[in-house]
Amino acid sequence: MDLNYSAEELAFRDEVRSWFQANIPADLRQKVLDYEELGKEDLVRWHKIMAKKGWVAPAWPVEWGGTGWNAVQRYIFEEEAALAGAPQIIPFGVTMCAQVLLRFGSDAQKKRFLPRIYHCDDFWCQGYSEPGAGSDLASLKTRAERRGDHYVVNGQKIWTTLGHFGDWIFCLVRTDSDAAKKQEGISFLLIDMKTPGITVRPLILMDEGHEVNEVFFDDVKVPVENLVFEENKGWTVAKYLLGHERLNTGRIGGSKLELAKLRAMAAATIVNGRPLIEDTRFADRVARVEIELMALEITNMRFLDEMRRTGNIGPEVSMLKIRGTEIQQALTELTMQVAGPRAVPFKPVHYDGFDAFTASLAARYFNFRKTSIYAGSNEVQRNIIAKMALGL
Amino acid sequence: MDFTLNEEQKQLADSVRRFIEKDYDFEARKKIVASAGGWSPSAWKTMAELGLLGLPLSEDAGGFGGGAGDLVPVMNEIGAGLVVEPFLATVGLAGRLVDRAGSAAQRQALGPAIVDGSLKLALAQTEDGAGHDLAWVATTARRDGAGWTIDGGKIAVLHAPTADKLVVSARTAGKAGDAAGLSLFLVDANAAGVSMKTYRTQDGVRGADVTLEGVRVGADALIGAEGGGFEPLEEAVDFATVLLCAEAVGVMKFACDTTLEYLKTRKQFGVNIGSFQALQHRMVDMIVNTEQSRSITYLACSKVDGGAANAAERRRVVSAAKVKIAESARHVGQEAIQLHGGMGMTVELKVSHAFKRLTMIRQQFGDEDFHLARFSKAA
Numbered sequence A: 001m002d003l004n005y006s007a008e009e010l011a012f013r014d015e016v017r018s019w020f021q022a023n024i025p026a027d028l029r030q031k032v033l034d035y036e037e038l039g040k041e042d043l044v045r046w047h048k049i050m051a052k053k054g055w056v057a058p059a060w061p062v063e064w065g066g067t068g069w070n071a072v073q074r075y076i077f078e079e080e081a082a083l084a085g086a087p088q089i090i091p092f093g094v095t096m097c098a099q100v101l102l103r104f105g106s107d108a109q110k111k112r113f114l115p116r117i118y119h120c121d122d123f124w125c126q127g128y129s130e131p132g133a134g135s136d137l138a139s140l141k142t143r144a145e146r147r148g149d150h151y152v153v154n155g156q157k158i159w160t161t162l163g164h165f166g167d168w169i170f171c172l173v174r175t176d177s178d179a180a181k182k183q184e185g186i187s188f189l190l191i192d193m194k195t196p197g198i199t200v201r202p203l204i205l206m207d208e209g210h211e212v213n214e215v216f217f218d219d220v221k222v223p224v225e226n227l228v229f230e231e232n233k234g235w236t237v238a239k240y241l242l243g244h245e246r247l248n249t250g251r252i253g254g255s256k257l258e259l260a261k262l263r264a265m266a267a268a269t270i271v272n273g274r275p276l277i278e279d280t281r282f283a284d285r286v287a288r289v290e291i292e293l294m295a296l297e298i299t300n301m302r303f304l305d306e307m308r309r310t311g312n313i314g315p316e317v318s319m320l321k322i323r324g325t326e327i328q329q330a331l332t333e334l335t336m337q338v339a340g341p342r343a344v345p346f347k348p349v350h351y352d353g354f355d356a357f358t359a360s361l362a363a364r365y366f367n368f369r370k371t372s373i374y375a376g377s378n379e380v381q382r383n384i385i386a387k388m389a390l391g392l
Numbered sequence B: 001m002d003f004t005l006n007e008e009q010k011q012l013a014d015s016v017r018r019f020i021e022k023d024y025d026f027e028a029r030k031k032i033v034a035s036a037g038g039w040s041p042s043a044w045k046t047m048a049e050l051g052l053l054g055l056p057l058s059e060d061a062g063g064f065g066g067g068a069g070d071l072v073p074v075m076n077e078i079g080a081g082l083v084v085e086p087f088l089a090t091v092g093l094a095g096r097l098v099d100r101a102g103s104a105a106q107r108q109a110l111g112p113a114i115v116d117g118s119l120k121l122a123l124a125q126t127e128d129g130a131g132h133d134l135a136w137v138a139t140t141a142r143r144d145g146a147g148w149t150i151d152g153g154k155i156a157v158l159h160a161p162t163a164d165k166l167v168v169s170a171r172t173a174g175k176a177g178d179a180a181g182l183s184l185f186l187v188d189a190n191a192a193g194v195s196m197k198t199y200r201t202q203d204g205v206r207g208a209d210v211t212l213e214g215v216r217v218g219a220d221a222l223i224g225a226e227g228g229g230f231e232p233l234e235e236a237v238d239f240a241t242v243l244l245c246a247e248a249v250g251v252m253k254f255a256c257d258t259t260l261e262y263l264k265t266r267k268q269f270g271v272n273i274g275s276f277q278a279l280q281h282r283m284v285d286m287i288v289n290t291e292q293s294r295s296i297t298y299l300a301c302s303k304v305d306g307g308a309a310n311a312a313e314r315r316r317v318v319s320a321a322k323v324k325i326a327e328s329a330r331h332v333g334q335e336a337i338q339l340h341g342g343m344g345m346t347v348e349l350k351v352s353h354a355f356k357r358l359t360m361i362r363q364q365f366g367d368e369d370f371h372l373a374r375f376s377k378a379a
Helices: A007-023 A024-034 A041-054 A073-081 A089-102 A109-119 A234-242 A252-268 A280-310 A315-343 A356-372 A376-391 B007-022 B026-034 B041-049 B068-080 B088-102 B105-116 B230-265 B277-304 B308-345 B350-363 B368-378
Strands: A125-126 A143-147 A150-158 A167-173 A186-192 A196-203 A212-223 B119-125 B140-144 B149-158 B164-170 B182-188 B196-198 B206-217
Touching: A007 A041, A007 A186, A007 A212, A024 A041, A041 B308, A073 A150, A073 A280, A089 A109, A089 A125, A089 A167, A109 A356, A109 B105, A150 A167, A150 A186, A150 A315, A167 A234, A186 A212, A186 A234, A186 B041, A234 A315, A252 A280, A252 A315, A280 A315, A280 B277, A280 B308, A280 B368, A315 A376, A376 B164, A376 B277, B007 B041, B007 B068, B068 B088, B068 B230, B068 B277, B088 B105, B088 B119, B088 B164, B088 B230, B119 B149, B140 B308, B149 B164, B164 B206, B164 B368, B182 B206, B182 B230, B230 B277, B230 B308, B277 B308, B308 B350
Parallel strands: A125 A167, B119 B164
Antiparallel strands: A143 A150, A150 A212, A167 A186, A196 A212, B140 B149, B149 B206, B164 B182, B196 B206
């Protein structure tokens, strides 16, 4: 048994680490560390820096711009990016749509879309969930009717993250309403969001931030060439995507960064004449989260080791998402607690002494309740383990 | 990074599993626990033959020079089998302490006897009112000619009734709570002045409260330096704590396996109770906590095997592991009983014995609160 990275892996980590230190623009890094919202310009700017370096799509095949890194290297890379305070590479194009095209797309589709995804010439969104199809995704109702050389799409998507930045959206749509099983009548369509008939409506979350949207489709014409894989085989595509890149759902690097910030804040916050971190009750709360994170980092490495040895990991990997999001949520809660009464104000406009960072802490706590709901709620993750790993 | 066992570790774990299946199943264990001595000389002999008893002892003392990493798979099996033999007490705790801190003469006298199974040990450390503080020792050792005279009382000394020798912590200077002035002595269990009130523990092990009244030992009974016993004691207890964590993971794995089996066979309302989502999710949470416990045990293992260079890091991570194990032992144990329903309450199912073992492990070598404080102090 050996818990350490190899010399080559450590050298790789150092290379990645020093590159991030030197190349994340200071203003973007500060926004990330201050929990500020990043605009489309910020996201695209960072994407293009990474594309220029050749690191924007490590998991792609080398001929399309991938780095050829193995699973361990990709994990180290993600960890270091998060630890360094790098903005996120938005996954909808690079990680999701591209992986589908690489596996199921036609040559023409690959040539048309992959280079533009690589360079973020198009900003992609995901059109999966609907008002009546959340955890039960296969119940989706958005229809696509074939009329000659195009489909006509009608219906509604919801929770479309950054849909207001979107140039393109990949959608699961129903092409056969009479299929025996609801999974069988679904297709995977690529839709240009500038097409007439598409309306994006903001859905403001309780932190009053705008990140998700509703997207309405009203007689939207989509060329047949934008169908990926076969008609009515969209569920195969969707399942492939759900099983892809599950090794970073624990978000260990990000949580390590947040834990370090929490400890620093609690050390600098004086309560009753003493640093808060020396208060036994508070220290215990922090310790419990840190211990869970220490364990999860090793659990994550165990899956990584399994992946490297066997090329596969079992459905138990869902536990990374469950525990990882529980840790993320606990950290936002404790960070809000450090601020105490200073976490009360909500972005006052006319108050000069206003501390935007401190005022963002409660909002961040509110916002992070999403993590146990999105990407397959933690209850769905438990169902996956119960059914697929335990045979219940 | 590599989480696989090497060939030797795999073979050893397999042979321990086969030994437990053959000689130490639930029925056999019940008989051993109910026997007069509360341990099995034949099982002990087998453990010696398998080479388990010398695993962490150094080679010049007749051992095999293994680390905690070699013992983890063995302790997993011992945990799953709820083995009550004095393995951890003799080999992982007191034996290793002598091996690391003792003189060449002590190590060479005791080592081979531990390895061949003829010598069993116990650590007489805890005192009434000490909680889990290793430095809280009021027992005294006074110079007496060339040797020492020891007076004091120890409680909850696990496996004391089966031990041939005790490793006794006693104060040669300072007061209870001081790390300095603590010394360690080898004492024959049947020496004049040693008396024991023996009992069976909640989880089927034999233990005793030990009284030492004017117990005279020679100069050669002192282990390590006079007054310098705290550090080797703490290191040995940290090592044993990691083994205990690995044992707990084995017990939890058994509790999960047997509960899952029960969910798949027990019928109510005409269906297996495992078809109820309320129970499925609880089962999943038991498994997640068991795997998280396994992970942090591996991490702690790497720290106790990492040498003395970074004692602060060892303390921090061993305490982290014990916090997680204690928390999971409670959760997994309680849930295993609840999901078994009424039958889980009875002595007839092994799961209730597993729960009792997990409950005792929670506080052994320090409970959650103790280790949370130690973790934060080292952080």
